[in-house]
Amino acid sequence: MPRIDSGRPQRSASRRPLSVRGPARKPRARFGNHRVRIVVSRFLLVAALVAAGIKLINVQVFQAEAYSQRAMQQKATLQKFPAERGSIVDRNGGQLAFSVETRELYASPNTMRKEQAAATKDNPKFDTFEQRTQRIASYIHQVLGDQAPEQEMLDKLRSEVSYVSLKKNVDPNKARQIRKEFPQIGAAYRAERVYPNGELAANIIGAANWRTDVDPEGIHGLLGLEHFKDDLLAGQNGERRVDTALGNDDWVIPGSERDLVEAVPGSDLELTIDTYLQFQVQRMISDYVAKSGARNGSAVVLDARTGEVYALATDKTFNPADFGGASPEQRNNIAVTTPFEPGSVAKVITAAAGIEYGVVRPDTVLQVPGQFPIADRVVKDAWTHGTVDMTFTGVLGKSSNVGTLMVAQQVGADRFMDMVGKFGLGKRTEVGLPGESAGVVPPRDQWSGSTFGNLPIGQGMSMTLLQMAGMYQAIANDGVRVPPRIVRATIGPDGVRHEEPRPEGVRVVSPETATTVRDMMRAVAQRSPGQTGSGPDAALPGYQISGKTGTGQQVDPTCNCYSETNNNITFAGILPADNPRFVVGIMLDAPHNAPYSSTAAPLFHDIASYLAQRYQIPLSKEQSPVQILTP
Amino acid sequence: MSAPARWNGPYLPNQTSSTSTRKGTGTRRTGTGGRSAGTSAGRTGGGRGAAHTPARTSTPARTGTATRTRTRSSGERPVRTTADRGRSTSTGRSSAANRAYARRDQRAARTGGAARQRTGVVSKARFVVVVMGLLVVGLVATLWLSTQSVADSLRLQETREHNSELSEQVERLRSEVGRMESPTELAKLAERLGLVPPPDPARLQVAPDGSVTEYGTPTPATAPQPSAPPADQQQQQQQQQSGGG
Numbered sequence: 001m002p003r004i005d006s007g008r009p010q011r012s013a014s015r016r017p018l019s020v021r022g023p024a025r026k027p028r029a030r031f032g033n034h035r036v037r038i039v040v041s042r043f044l045l046v047a048a049l050v051a052a053g054i055k056l057i058n059v060q061v062f063q064a065e066a067y068s069q070r071a072m073q074q075k076a077t078l079q080k081f082p083a084e085r086g087s088i089v090d091r092n093g094g095q096l097a098f099s100v101e102t103r104e105l106y107a108s109p110n111t112m113r114k115e116q117a118a119a120t121k122d123n124p125k126f127d128t129f130e131q132r133t134q135r136i137a138s139y140i141h142q143v144l145g146d147q148a149p150e151q152e153m154l155d156k157l158r159s160e161v162s163y164v165s166l167k168k169n170v171d172p173n174k175a176r177q178i179r180k181e182f183p184q185i186g187a188a189y190r191a192e193r194v195y196p197n198g199e200l201a202a203n204i205i206g207a208a209n210w211r212t213d214v215d216p217e218g219i220h221g222l223l224g225l226e227h228f229k230d231d232l233l234a235g236q237n238g239e240r241r242v243d244t245a246l247g248n249d250d251w252v253i254p255g256s257e258r259d260l261v262e263a264v265p266g267s268d269l270e271l272t273i274d275t276y277l278q279f280q281v282q283r284m285i286s287d288y289v290a291k292s293g294a295r296n297g298s299a300v301v302l303d304a305r306t307g308e309v310y311a312l313a314t315d316k317t318f319n320p321a322d323f324g325g326a327s328p329e330q331r332n333n334i335a336v337t338t339p340f341e342p343g344s345v346a347k348v349i350t351a352a353a354g355i356e357y358g359v360v361r362p363d364t365v366l367q368v369p370g371q372f373p374i375a376d377r378v379v380k381d382a383w384t385h386g387t388v389d390m391t392f393t394g395v396l397g398k399s400s401n402v403g404t405l406m407v408a409q410q411v412g413a414d415r416f417m418d419m420v421g422k423f424g425l426g427k428r429t430e431v432g433l434p435g436e437s438a439g440v441v442p443p444r445d446q447w448s449g450s451t452f453g454n455l456p457i458g459q460g461m462s463m464t465l466l467q468m469a470g471m472y473q474a475i476a477n478d479g480v481r482v483p484p485r486i487v488r489a490t491i492g493p494d495g496v497r498h499e500e501p502r503p504e505g506v507r508v509v510s511p512e513t514a515t516t517v518r519d520m521m522r523a524v525a526q527r528s529p530g531q532t533g534s535g536p537d538a539a540l541p542g543y544q545i546s547g548k549t550g551t552g553q554q555v556d557p558t559c560n561c562y563s564e565t566n567n568n569i570t571f572a573g574i575l576p577a578d579n580p581r582f583v584v585g586i587m588l589d590a591p592h593n594a595p596y597s598s599t600a601a602p603l604f605h606d607i608a609s610y611l612a613q614r615y616q617i618p619l620s621k622e623q624s625p626v627q628i629l630t631p
Numbered sequence: 632m633s634a635p636a637r638w639n640g641p642y643l644p645n646q647t648s649s650t651s652t653r654k655g656t657g658t659r660r661t662g663t664g665g666r667s668a669g670t671s672a673g674r675t676g677g678g679r680g681a682a683h684t685p686a687r688t689s690t691p692a693r694t695g696t697a698t699r700t701r702t703r704s705s706g707e708r709p710v711r712t713t714a715d716r717g718r719s720t721s722t723g724r725s726s727a728a729n730r731a732y733a734r735r736d737q738r739a740a741r742t743g744g745a746a747r748q749r750t751g752v753v754s755k756a757r758f759v760v761v762v763m764g765l766l767v768v769g770l771v772a773t774l775w776l777s778t779q780s781v782a783d784s785l786r787l788q789e790t791r792e793h794n795s796e797l798s799e800q801v802e803r804l805r806s807e808v809g810r811m812e813s814p815t816e817l818a819k820l821a822e823r824l825g826l827v828p829p830p831d832p833a834r835l836q837v838a839p840d841g842s843v844t845e846y847g848t849p850t851p852a853t854a855p856q857p858s859a860p861p862a863d864q865q866q867q868q869q870q871q872q873s874g875g876g
Binding site for chain 1 (some may be wrong): 689737780784793796798799800802803805809810812813814815816818830832833834846847
């Protein structure tokens with residue numbers, strides 16, 4: 001069946017020997033070529049493999065470290081995310097300090113000089129270094145305006161250094177614009193601390209700026225709360241490792257992120273300060289210091305119930321944005337750092353002890369002589385008088401030293417010192433501000449004979465303004481002293497508000513004693529015929545005012561004795577006395593201009609008047625009854 | 632298409648190799664006619680050749696043709712012989728008739744086989760096309776996805792930049808609000824508008840019986856010192872504008 005099989009090539013080739021074989025040989029000839037090809041290509045492949053193997057071993061074993069190091073250098077980039085510093089806000093959420101992202105423009109003049117020289121060599125059409133820097137300087141000036149004078153930029157660009165900082169605190173948007181035009185200008189991440197209120201409350205907040213000498217680099221506080229609470233405010237920087245392309249650190253290869261540590265922003269600090277009150281108090285104290293010719297002055301407003309500091313102002317303050325130019329006096333927050341001898345304001349200790357221990361009552365009549373001899377000294381009153389009859393209220397109201405010492409002697413030194421301790425003198429209030437002083441109270445075993453003739457009238461011991469106001473806060477708060485606080489809450493990075501724990505109150509005197517002393521001290525601000533107190537200017541019509549004037553003699557360093565001319569003029573008062581809301585403490589250092597040099601009562605009046613308006617304090621139900629000073 | 636034409640030569644003994652393709656197609660037509668009429672082996676041979684030709688011409692790969700023929704021949708041979716024997720013994724036809732029948736059967740089987748082969752070729756071609764299609768689709772998809780990914784990462788970068796620009800703007804505005812809100816600034820602005828801090832106010836207390844008691848003496852606010860002429864104010868404003876810009 002040859003015909004049937006003819007359609008099948010291989011079978012037919014075996015069965016039909018003729019014409020089929022000829023053409024079938026042709027491929028075989030090719031197969032022969034192929035074999036040669038195979039041998040050749042096999043040799044080539046093996047040779048290539050061996051070559052590759054040698055290269056592989058060379059690269060992987062002998063040069064491995066060098067290459068991987070170079071690769072790492074080329075692509076692995078550690079990127080840092082700066083943590084945003086927490087802001088500082090006042091009790092109403094008003095901004096006191098916050099951070100804004102900025103850029104610092106820099107250049108590498110030496111590198112630029114080389115680059116431009118090379119470029120002009122290749123193509124003379126390119127800018128020379130001089131032309132280039134000129135263009136850059138004028139463009140920077142055009143974008144940034146007056147804050148970057150063209151000549152200054154030009155001088156910096158042409159300086160012979162390898163790195164020069166051109167401009168700090170540049171708006172990132174403008175920095176981007178400049179970099180787009182001139183990629184040779186670098187822009188480093190920076191943050192600027194902004195104090196929208198300027199000098200206001202700078203004595204409390206302090207100042208912070210971008211620090212390169214601190215690790216990690218970033219905004220760090222140098223003064224005030226910014227320094228004191230730096231750990232809390234700063235947060236923690238984050239970082240990640242990425243691979244970048246072509247040596248450009250900005251070109252991140254997608255998906256190459258690793259070792260990611262998220263940045264943790266700093267906590268916000270909420271203060272007890274009321275910015276508006278702080279502004280007014282600061283303005284008033286500055287005015288009064290200027291009027292009275294005092295060396296300096298400070299004032300504090302405390303919440304009568306909670307001890308929160310509503311305002312803490314000194315006459316001298318500084319601009320936190322330029323604190324480098326501030327003098328040490330300006331930076332010093334004297335209200336907490338500098339203790340002073342308060343004078344008669346401290347008579348409240350004797351008054352509280354006398355009432356508490358039942359030694360005297362407000363209407364107890366004392367026969368007050370013109371002078372009081374104690375040890376080697378003789379204490380007199382501020383005005384000359386013979387022996388007069390005075391109620392204890394009168395002793396306080398007229399601020400009689402002799403009368404006070406008479407009561408103090410009856411109280412006794414130990415009970416007096418006990419009361420001094422309860423009022424928080426001689427130890428820090430822990431208000432939450434740096435550099436706080438504890439003041440000086442001579443310990444009982446170091447007393448000289450005349451010490452007990454000094455302490456009850458506010459001499460021979462020192463206290464800060466905050467301690468002084470704290471004593472009156474105890475009287476205002478029915479005998480419980482709550483140590484003052486200036487940080488109200490911290491707001492964590494998660495947005496959760498953590499109230500600062502309220503300090504535990506210290507029971508100083510009984511509520512009855514506190515009320516009695518408060519009522520007695522209304523005599524100070526009253527003005528009635530024959531019953532005028534020592535600080536009638538402090539009175540605020542419509543409100544009962546309770547307070548105490550003070551004049552503390554300063555120590556003259558030349559003779560190491562009490563000066564006859566330089567006094568600390570103080571005032572501490574409670575508004576309103578019948579339902580205390582605020583305690584105000586004022587201190588003026590050595591005022592000289594009459595009539596303001598003798599008393600701080602008018603300043604108290606101004607502050608109290610503003611407080612009454614701002615916090616809409618209801619008028620006292622009844623006006624202060626006339627306090628009987630002399631029987 | 633010279634290669635398949637050359638290849639046809641050895642398998643078509645009754646025809647010259649040069650005309651095989653043309654003739655083959657021609658005889659297929661006649662072959663179909665011949666099949667129904669039961670014509671000679673010469674024609675059927677031609678038909679057979681024709682039946683192979685399109686299959687061979689349609690597949691350029693030599694090895695493909697070879698395997699195809701091999702499988703076909705191994706499958707067909709036993710069919711043919713049993714048919715031959717069975718028919719010759721049971722019906723008692725002449726051997727020529729038997730052969731004719733056998734040829735018919737074979738033809739039928741072959742045409743069926745050719746159809747099978749054709750479908751095999753088609754399915755393989757389809758498979759190849761499908762694979763190529765998949766490759767192309769895959770390539771296109773890869774290209775598209777990588778383009779998309781690059782575009783996305785670009786967009787992401789742009790969006791990030793935009794985002795940071797916006798947050799910068801927020802910061803800028805916030806600092807501006809902070810500055811304008813500050814009492815220091817407000818006091819300055821108020822002063823510029825001619826406002827003055829009020830002196831001591833008087834306070835009124837309304838008793839339950841409706842009587843009003845006045846505390847304090849109200850005093851009129853004193854006008855700001857005339858030492859600040861408008862020119863100075865203008866200057867200040869200009870300074871402020873340039874500074875605030």
